[in-house]
Amino acid sequence: MNKLLLVLLISFSALASNKVLFLGDSLTAGYGIDPEKAYPNLVRDILKKEGIEITVMNASISGSTSASAVSRLKWSLRGKPDVMLLALGANDGLRGIKLHSTKDNLKKAIKLAKSKGVKVILAGMQIPPNYGPEYTKEFKKMFPDLKKEEGVTLLPFLLKDVAGQRNLNLDDGIHPNEEGHKIIAKTVAPFIKGAL
Numbered sequence: 001m002n003k004l005l006l007v008l009l010i011s012f013s014a015l016a017s018n019k020v021l022f023l024g025d026s027l028t029a030g031y032g033i034d035p036e037k038a039y040p041n042l043v044r045d046i047l048k049k050e051g052i053e054i055t056v057m058n059a060s061i062s063g064s065t066s067a068s069a070v071s072r073l074k075w076s077l078r079g080k081p082d083v084m085l086l087a088l089g090a091n092d093g094l095r096g097i098k099l100h101s102t103k104d105n106l107k108k109a110i111k112l113a114k115s116k117g118v119k120v121i122l123a124g125m126q127i128p129p130n131y132g133p134e135y136t137k138e139f140k141k142m143f144p145d146l147k148k149e150e151g152v153t154l155l156p157f158l159l160k161d162v163a164g165q166r167n168l169n170l171d172d173g174i175h176p177n178e179e180g181h182k183i184i185a186k187t188v189a190p191f192i193k194g195a196l
Contacts, residue, residue: 018083020040020044021073021076022085023072033177034178037178040060043189043192059073070108073112084118084119086122087125093139107150110150122152122155125139126163158184159180160184161183161187
């Protein structure tokens with residue numbers, strides 16, 4: 001009887017696991033480190049310690065821009081995620097892509113996710129002032145604007161306490177190392193928890 005109860009509890013836990021889709025670029029894919037040590041998996045481990053089971057769906061691709069958001073989301077929706085962390089836009093900014101184009105791409109992805117009942121967390125991004133102070137300022141502002149317009153949760157800055165910290169990034173100074181991913185996971189976990 002105890003064995004049967006255990007099997008039922010395990011089965012229920014598997015069914016009850018929340019699916020969290022991470023749709024991003026190299027920052028979320030875990031470029032330069034063991035993908036298992038990228039922040040989406042660390043978020044899973046943090047929440048597990050709090051008694052919250054999640055299944056990580058990491059659909060992040062290094063080098064990707066917001067232009068691929070909708071097509072990748074359409075594919076990922078087959079897995080029926082409950083929550084999506086949308087962490088795209090950094091590569092758009094680094095390439096100087098027109099902001100209205102990036103914003104439109106992110107908005108379309110948000111609308112599609114919401115239409116399927118997926119809760120959306122938008123990860124804010126910031127960029128160095130390569131394209132001038134006006135572009136940099138407007139880029140940063142784009143994310144709170146999307147929050148207001150689409151009524152989604154905004155995680156203000158994905159790389160909070162990590163960006164610009166030499167000891168928390170790889171030699172390229174852009175991509176977080178394993179220690180950096182641990183800090184990002186601590187930033188992200190409460191937002192995922194709040195959406196579940």
